[in-house]
Amino acid sequence: MLPSSGGRPPYPRAFDTVKHASETPDSEQPWKELGLKEDEYARIREILGRRPTGAELAMYSVMWSEHCSYKSSKVHLKQFGEKVPANDAMLVGIGENAGVVDVGQGYAVTFKVESHNHPSYIEPYQGAATGVGGIVRDILAMGARPVAVVDPLRFGAADHPDTKRVLPGVVAGIGGYGNCLGLPNIGGEVVFDSCYQGNPLVNAGCIGVMKHEDIHLAKASGAGNKVILYGARTGGDGIGGVSVLASETFDAEGNSASGTGKPAKRPAVQVGDPFQEKLLIECTLEIFAEKLVAGIQDLGGAGLSCATSELASAGSGGMRVDLDLVHLRDATLSPEEILMSESQERMCAIVEPDKVDRFLEICEKWDVIATVIGEVTEGERLEIFWHGEQIVDVPPRTVAHEGPVYQRPFARPEWQDALQADDAGKLPRPQNGEELKDQVLKLVSSPNQASKSWITDQYDRFVQGNTVLAQPEDAGMVRIDEETNLGVAMATDGNGRYAKLDPYAGAQLALAESYRNVAASGAKPLAISNCLNFGSPEDPDVMWQFAEATRGLADGCFQLGTPVTGGNVSLYNQTGDVAIHPTPVVAVLGVIDDVNRRTPIAFAEEGQLLYLLGDTKEEFGGSAWSEVIHQHLGGLPPAVDLDREKLLGEILISASRDGMIDAAHDLSDGGLVQAVVESCLRGGKGARLVVPEGLDAFTFLFSESAGRAVVAVPRSEELRFTDMCGARGLPATRIGVVDGDAVDVQGEFALSLEELRTAHEATIPGLLA
Amino acid sequence: MARVVVDVMLKPEILDPQGQAVQRALPRLGFAGIADVRQGKRFELEVEGPVDDAALARIHEMAETFLANTVIEDFTVKVESTETAGASS
Numbered sequence: 067m068l069p070s071s072g073g074r075p076p077y078p079r080a081f082d083t084v085k086h087a088s089e090t091p092d093s094e095q096p097w098k099e100l101g102l103k104e105d106e107y108a109r110i111r112e113i114l115g116r117r118p119t120g121a122e123l124a125m126y127s128v129m130w131s132e133h134c135s136y137k138s139s140k141v142h143l144k145q146f147g148e149k150v151p152a153n154d155a156m157l158v159g160i161g162e163n164a165g166v167v168d169v170g171q172g173y174a175v176t177f178k179v180e181s182h183n184h185p186s187y188i189e190p191y192q193g194a195a196t197g198v199g200g201i202v203r204d205i206l207a208m209g210a211r212p213v214a215v216v217d218p219l220r221f222g223a224a225d226h227p228d229t230k231r232v233l234p235g236v237v238a239g240i241g242g243y244g245n246c247l248g249l250p251n252i253g254g255e256v257v258f259d260s261c262y263q264g265n266p267l268v269n270a271g272c273i274g275v276m277k278h279e280d281i282h283l284a285k286a287s288g289a290g291n292k293v294i295l296y297g298a299r300t301g302g303d304g305i306g307g308v309s310v311l312a313s314e315t316f317d318a319e320g321n322s323a324s325g326t327g328k329p330a331k332r333p334a335v336q337v338g339d340p341f342q343e344k345l346l347i348e349c350t351l352e353i354f355a356e357k358l359v360a361g362i363q364d365l366g367g368a369g370l371s372c373a374t375s376e377l378a379s380a381g382s383g384g385m386r387v388d389l390d391l392v393h394l395r396d397a398t399l400s401p402e403e404i405l406m407s408e409s410q411e412r413m414c415a416i417v418e419p420d421k422v423d424r425f426l427e428i429c430e431k432w433d434v435i436a437t438v439i440g441e442v443t444e445g446e447r448l449e450i451f452w453h454g455e456q457i458v459d460v461p462p463r464t465v466a467h468e469g470p471v472y473q474r475p476f477a478r479p480e481w482q483d484a485l486q487a488d489d490a491g492k493l494p495r496p497q498n499g500e501e502l503k504d505q506v507l508k509l510v511s512s513p514n515q516a517s518k519s520w521i522t523d524q525y526d527r528f529v530q531g532n533t534v535l536a537q538p539e540d541a542g543m544v545r546i547d548e549e550t551n552l553g554v555a556m557a558t559d560g561n562g563r564y565a566k567l568d569p570y571a572g573a574q575l576a577l578a579e580s581y582r583n584v585a586a587s588g589a590k591p592l593a594i595s596n597c598l599n600f601g602s603p604e605d606p607d608v609m610w611q612f613a614e615a616t617r618g619l620a621d622g623c624f625q626l627g628t629p630v631t632g633g634n635v636s637l638y639n640q641t642g643d644v645a646i647h648p649t650p651v652v653a654v655l656g657v658i659d660d661v662n663r664r665t666p667i668a669f670a671e672e673g674q675l676l677y678l679l680g681d682t683k684e685e686f687g688g689s690a691w692s693e694v695i696h697q698h699l700g701g702l703p704p705a706v707d708l709d710r711e712k713l714l715g716e717i718l719i720s721a722s723r724d725g726m727i728d729a730a731h732d733l734s735d736g737g738l739v740q741a742v743v744e745s746c747l748r749g750g751k752g753a754r755l756v757v758p759e760g761l762d763a764f765t766f767l768f769s770e771s772a773g774r775a776v777v778a779v780p781r782s783e784e785l786r787f788t789d790m791c792g793a794r795g796l797p798a799t800r801i802g803v804v805d806g807d808a809v810d811v812q813g814e815f816a817l818s819l820e821e822l823r824t825a826h827e828a829t830i831p832g833l834l835a
Numbered sequence: 836m837a838r839v840v841v842d843v844m845l846k847p848e849i850l851d852p853q854g855q856a857v858q859r860a861l862p863r864l865g866f867a868g869i870a871d872v873r874q875g876k877r878f879e880l881e882v883e884g885p886v887d888d889a890a891l892a893r894i895h896e897m898a899e900t901f902l903a904n905t906v907i908e909d910f911t912v913k914v915e916s917t918e919t920a921g922a923s924s
Contacts, residue, residue: 189906302848335907337845339852396848409850433859 081401082120083455091117100127106470113464121450121457124402125465128368129375132637135469138603139635142613145620146630153629155592158281163207163364164274165631166281167593169657171552174278176208179218179271179558179597179653181636186268189335190235195243196338197270199410202247203364206347207413209282209354210274213532214544215244217254217270217525218558218597218651222263224513224833229258232266233521233834240270241524246340247347250533251525252542254558255651258513261562264641269597269634271653273556275546280354284363286381286416289444291360293377293387294422295370296429296436297346297412301395304336304369304408342411342434349432350413358425361416371405371465373414374440375448378462381416384447385462387440401452416442476609486567488700490686495764502763503815505695507825509768510743512694515736516829517747534661538744540583540732545661553661557583557654560599561735562647563688564703569611570618573650574706577622578772580654582732585715586775588665588722589656594623596633596652601645603637611648612637619650625708628654665722667731668749669742669778669804674728676753676802678738679714679791680774684765690736691768710773710796717796718775726787729778738801739767739809741776743822746809752819754810755802763814766801778804837886838915839894843903844875878902879915886914 087093097107100123110118110126118126132138147160157174158166164178182197194217202212217240222229244251254271286293353359361381363373370392378385389401395409417425422438429436443449448465450458496502509515518537527536534553535543541557559580565572577594584591596619601608623630639646658664669676686692687701721727729749731741746753757763779787791798810816845851851873858872878898882890894912903910 189904192907298850301850303850305848335849337850337852337907339850339855341856342852395850 081452081457083457084119084459085456087119088116093117095123097123097127100124101131102127106130109470114460119457121401121405122460124406125371125375125458128371128406129465130469132603134368134372136635137470138472138474138637139612140471141473142616143635145616149620149624150629151624151627153593153627156629156631157278160630160632162632163204163284165593165595166208167631167655168278169552169554169592171547171550172277173546173552174276174281175273175554175655176205176210176276177271177273177556177595177653177655178204178632179269179595179651180204180634181597181599182268182270183266183599183636183639185335186236187232187264187266190232191239191242192335192337194236194239194268195340196336196410197268198240198243199338199340199343200366201270201272202249202343203366203413205272205274206350207282207284207362207364208274209280210276211351212249212272212274212347213530213546214252214273214542215249215271216252216542216556216558216653218560219254219269220257220259220262220267220562220649222258222266223260224258226260226263228263230834236266236268237521237524243338243340245526245529247344248529250527250529250536250544251522252527252533252536252544253556255560256518256521259562259647261646265639265646267599267639267646267649269599269651271556271558271595273544273554273655282354282359282362284376284380285361286377286385286442287383288360288418289383289442290419291442292417292419292422292438293385293440293442294415294417294425294436295392295412295439296415296434298339298342298409299393299395299435300399300404300407300412301409302399302403302407305403305406336408336410338410345432345434346411346413349429349434352428353425356424358421359415359417363414365412365414367408369405369407369409375462375465377414377416378448379466381442384443384445384449385440386443387450389450389452391437391439393435393437401457474603474609475606476613477606478610479607485700486702490689490692490698490701491684493686493692493696493698499814502767503817505691506739506767506817509690509694509736510740510822511825511829512690513829513833515690515740517827518830519827520830520835534664535587535666538748539587539667541587541589541656543587543589543658543661543664551660551662553589553658555584555587555589555656555658558651559583560649560651561688562649563693563699565611565615565648565650566699567688567701567703569614569648571703571706572648573615573618574622574708575703575772576650576652577619577626578706578708578711579732579734580652581626581628581711581715582775584654584656585718586665586730586732588663588719589658590719591628591654591656591715593631594628594652594654595631596650598633598635599639599646599649599651600637601640605645608645615648615650619652622708626712663723665718665727665730667729667745669729669745669751669753670749671728671778671780672751672804674778674780674804675784675800676755676804677777677779678774678799678801679717679777679796680710681771681797682761682765682769682774683771685769685771689768689770690740704770704772707773713794713796714773714775717791717794720790721777721787726783726790727777727779731776733774733776735770737768737770738776743809743826745776746819747823747826750819751804752806752808752810753802754805754812756812758799758801763811767811837882839880839882839886839912840915841878841880841894841898841902841910841912842875843878843908843910844873846907846909849907
């Protein structure tokens with residue numbers, strides 16, 4: 067009794083009911099094919115006191131997947147809720163669709179970053195596009211209007227043929243979906259490293275804005291309230307995406323490693339429709355404005371299984387759903403498939419009975435299909451019916467929140483000591499001005515340090531007219547109130563090389579860099595979201611990296627006073643036995659009272675003085691220099707000093723607010739010279755630099771010591787600025803002046819802006835266009 | 836020269852936003868009675884030389900790697916005419 071369509075999992079056509087399950091306790095069930103482990107299947111039987119029906123098994127399998135249940139990461143993520151700094155900006159914390167922070171003037175901002183790594187490798191365009199769609203719906207479900215997106219991306223080696231397949235598809239998908247929605251793409255990153263060859267990282271972030279009173283939560287309470295599914299019709303796409311695709315390792319051919327070893331079926335690719343999503347956004351915002359919903363949830367990974375079980379378990383009672391009422395794109399779908407489908411552009415709302423008519427009217431106006439598929443009940447069970455028969459009868463919490471929790475074994479990898487002992491400080495250094503010049507050119511033209519405008523120009527950065535900063539600035543910034551010029555800024559950062567050398571410090575460096583980027587733009591950092599990309603949790607080495615990185619991030623957030631509002635974990639990012647570099651990506655959200663006070667990176671005024679803030683030490687472990695010149699990764703990453711980061715942030719924000727600086731650029735990978743070149747090219751002006759006393763030219767230019775920034779100070783403000791730094795105890799060293807049309811390191815070398823621009827801007831189009 | 840036609844369609848379970856847009860437009864334009872629309876692509880290849888097994892294998896490979904995105908699309912290859920192309924139209 068196999069279904070006729072070859073692409074679907076083998077479900078019996080005659081459907082399985084609760085009654086039938088009780089009568090046939092010994093029926094064989096495809097729990098293994100659905101990605102469940104033997105003990106997990108046993109636990110489901112124990113919870114239910116019988117074997118699960120096919121539909122129940124489908125729901126548990128997707129909801130207990132690594133992607134949805136966080137079963138390997140939960141024990142570590144707990145720290146984000148325990149080490150919470152005192153911060154009164156936090157309005158909604160971890161656990162909802164996205165966290166919400168207060169940004170003043172009655173506004174609240176919600177933001178989150180999620181991964182869409184595995185789908186984007188298989189089908190780059192649609193994988194990346196639906197990644198954007200998914201995060202936008204998460205933000206929408208909180209009650210907010212999405213106002214901007216960001217995309218931190220990581221690919222294999224820039225010159226690898228497969229990168230030419232994956233990158234253009236991903237970039238076009240992000241641009242295609244985001245541009246159709248009319249959302250500016252204001253930031254992100256593009257990093258190349260061969261460790262991401264078979265496993266690119268496509269993370270997508272979104273920022274949404276609302277008034278405090280508009281916050282909506284995902285819960286279903288009030289017996290008798292109606293459950294409404296609205297948006298696109300449900301089809302057979304994306305079935306099992308979270309359990310089969312996102313929660314397992316692929317072998318070298320991209321096949322699923324578990325199961326029978328035959329090529330994995332790939333029904334998990336979804337195709338998005340951004341115009342449908344745009345209708346869904348406007349329709350939902352109108353519904354919010356008329357206060358028609360008691361609870362709301364978007365449908366993403368695990369589809370209707372996730373939405374019904376999460377809504378029901380967050381509410382007070384139970385829920386009853388009639389699956390026959392779900393609008394289908396394909397009438398032959400089985401109930402299991404309907405429950406597991408990850409069709410895009412769908413939402414689920416809980417609505418009081420007397421508001422249902424108005425709700426449906428608004429949906430009709432926006433050409434959005436909406437159906438009452440069930441109601442909230444007095445009981446404590448989630449019950450689902452099909453053709454009049456009960457096919458699901460479960461306690462919803464056991465599906466949504468009480469899944470398995472693993473204490474995965476972890477241990478410091480045996481190779482870690484050798485890696486750290488392989489000090490990058492011992493690498494041969496340039497001996498004279500000519501060699502320095504040559505290495506500077508190599509650095510700024512290397513794929514990771516080169517201009518990414520070929521990529522970011524494919525995104526619409528200025529649609530809606532509120533973008534005040536976008537790539538290649540340190541942080542993206544949008545105005546959220548056109549009267550007062552209140553704005554928010556966001557930066558995303560992560561450095562897998564640092565994290566490989568020391569995951570604890572690496573996570574803190576990602577946090578510090580993102581924090582510094584936001585502060586450099588003039589905005590005050592408020593809170594963070596994260597996207598934790600790691601290899602297989604079943605590998606103790608990887609699990610150690612994860613444990614260390616989460617501990618580092620939680621400690622760092624506590625110290626900086628920026629709470630974690632939520633985030634996402636993506637595991638199993640590896641090809642065969644080889645895991646990616648541990649890659650915690652941190653998104654810091656900041657607020658600025660008046661966007662006209664922002665600080666750009668451009669050195670635009672000749673005669674302005676350049677100051678280097680912070681201390682420069684000989685720190686080259688994991689540096690861009692060690693990668694570009696020596697293809698080396700070893701030693702220790704730069705030392706972390708979060709108190710210094712905080713002080714630097716305060717100085718940058720004060721200086722921006724009081725008009726003491728005209729430009730600021732954070733120093734991170736590539737060091738001072740990278741930052742100066744970017745700022746010069748951005749402003750179209752050169753710089754004359756003098757190596758400060760006590761530093762050699764090489765360390766001055768290439769060191770990646772953290773807690774530093776370079777600023778351009780108008781001469782009239784010099785005294786006031788240096789007095790402030792002196793009084794607060796922040797080292798500020800005058801290193802030169804904005805001048806001419808070359809980057810001229812006195813006594814060493816000079817490179818014309820023209821030469822630098824060619825080197826910096828030709829690389830990416832040369833490789834990919 | 837012979838003409839070989841490669842038809843590419845989205846797999847049945849994959850959403851087809853273009854097809855749906857066409858379907859929504861039909862009743863507005865007064866065309867009733869269409870339950871669903873799926874839109875695909877048709878490639879007409881004018882083949883140099885004989886269309887033998889080797890040529891068809893090459894076209895198959897071409898379709899699989901370039902003309903169709905087999906992650907989300909199916910394709911069919913058929914030989915339309917072995918006459919000189921253009922003669923029939």
